[in-house]
Amino acid sequence: MKIAIVDDEQDELDCMSRRIGNHLSYLGYPENVIHCFHSAEEFFSAWSPGGYDLILLDIYMDGMPGIEAARLIRQRDRDCRLVFCTSSNDFASESYEVGAHYYLLKPFSDDAILGMLRKLDLETYESSRFITLPDGKNILLRNIIYTEYHNHVVTIRTKRDGQVRTRISQAEFQ
DSSP states (O other): EEEEOSOHHHHHHHHHHHHHHHHHHTTTTTOOOOEEEESSSOOOOOOTTOOOOOEEEEEESSOHHHHHHHHHHHHHHHSEEEEESSSOTTTTTHHHHOOOOOEEESSSOOHHHHHHHTTTHHHHHHSSSEEEOTSOOEGGGGGGEEEEEEEEEEEEEEEEEHHHHHHHHHHOOO
């Protein structure tokens, strides 16, 4: 799972990154990439639609506030999970407008973070992100390590199934 945390306070970034990584491992998601950003502007310089499965945004940040960042994200990415992490309920109603999946109040406890991760229903989200091969086999995108193409055959190297081969052009597979 690829996660972005956007908060202008370094202590919050460190704490949230560590806790989320630990809780995801506990829930059975040990392979995660967590990127931390100190502002929405820094996040947008690295972001592309579909680049993150879960984005956690602080609402009160210098520069662009989290609610504005969420609006920009939603214009180009309807699928990622959005969570607001903030010290106030003031923007709870606006979070619905941008399709936020959770509203986490600071200071957050381990139970609150674990509850948030469970509420996000990550298993359903992860299982919906797969590719169907011409033979009807489904492969979870998160399990693909790399692909090779030779003579109209794509060889897919996966974490769980080893190698899977299918006759298809590379362009069609992509």
